[in-house]
Amino acid sequence: LSYTNPWKKENSFIFNMPTLERKLLGGEDKYRILCKLQEGAHGTVYLAEDIHSQQRVAIKQISTSSKASRQAFLKEVEIATAVSPHDCIITTMDTTCSVGIGSIVMPLIPHDLVDWLPSKRHTRRSLCKFFFQICQAIGHLHSLRIAHLDIKLENILVDSLGNALLCDFGSAHYFDDSLEHPVGTVLYWSPEKAQDTNFDKAAADVWSLGILFYVLLTKSYPCVGTTEDEVINTLKNGKLSFHALESSKCSAAAKNLIHSMLQIQPSQRATIADVLRDPFFAQL
Known part of the structure; x- marks a missing residue:
């Protein structure tokens, strides 16, 4: 499986296009x-x-x-x-x-993670560094009582120094905002987000971070389904597949961190503060 969203049209950054009419x-x-x-x-x-x-x-x-x-x-x-x-x-x-x-x-940042990851050779350490940087970004947002609500590979840019940058705040909301309709990308939705627009936005962000880390380490998604409706039903039923993670060579610490972020019940899920304090990052 590739890093790309199966429903995402190929629209990578292109710099060789002819200049349009000024x-x-x-x-x-x-x-x-x-x-x-x-x-x-x-x-x-x-x-x-x-x-x-x-x-x-x-x-x-x-x-x-x-x-x-x-x-x-x-x-x-x-x-x-x-x-x-x-x-x-x-x-x-x-x-x-x-x-x-x-x-x-x-x-101008030339790459997002979707087009950058397949073109480079990576160590798990470098992927974990990307993830930690995005966790730091989300920690900053949550300290301001802001949720991003669309964390995904496509919304993470990589600068010339190889650092990850969170972008696109089109779905972002303050914690106290009400939502009239779901926002974000279905593959990264939390179970409660799939069922109701009245959900804990901070907990939903942490779930999306868990999906992001899962994808970075396994190149697959834990949400089973080939269409958006199938993925939503999987989320509503809480039936995720962790086979790719459990069969991988990821450390026990990495697996434990992912499981802490992908708890079905929001009240049992790690907070972003918990994630940033996790012993896993001490080895970076």
């Missing part, structure tokens, strides 16, 4: 769009250039044509700004807004 972002004569890099549920990311400094950046453009989409954009900007700066989180450099389009400007 246009200015938001009419503010500040950034020039060069080409599309990636399209997702919460917006489209473009390669762009600062007109004055010629610095290349990534710009996420989000539709703000409706009241709901404008509110979603403002929430994402508020949260992305609140959590930055942090060593393990993508920096928000600038934000702009024009008629019907909101934009978030970020450093």
Whole structure:
């Protein structure tokens, strides 16, 4: 099995595309769009250039044509700004807004884990380092009473020094926010998230971290199913398969950490503070 989400369209970052017709972002004569890099549920990311400094950046453009989409954009900007700066989180450099389009400007980071992992040779130690860095990022969010709610390989970037950076706050919410509909990616949903929109957001993030670590170490998912509906039913029934983990050469400490994060009952699940204090990380 590969690292890729089985339902994810192949849309890796591409830098060899011909430059599109030059246009200015938001009419503010500040950034020039060069080409599309990636399209997702919460917006489209473009390669762009600062007109004055010629610095290349990534710009996420989000539709703000409706009241709901404008509110979603403002929430994402508020949260992305609140959590930055942090060593393990993508920096928000600038934000702009024009008629019907909101934009978030970020450093240009060429790879996410989906396209970076298969192209490199890794040790378990390096994968565990990535995971610990993302745990640090989530610990920072939770200290601000913010949940990411869409932790996955695609939302983790790798910089030129080989460090992991958490990105994309389009699904993020404050702990006290109410949710009208489920957010995030089904393969990383917790069982309670699959059943109700009223769930412990911090505990759901820890579950997603458990899935992430499982995937990093085994290249497979513990949620059995070939469609989203099948995976949701697996989650609702609490019938995960840990065969790939148990048959792997992972240490007992790594297995115990994963099991602590993938407890079916949220009240029995490790918190992010528990995860960061886990003895497993002492060996890194």
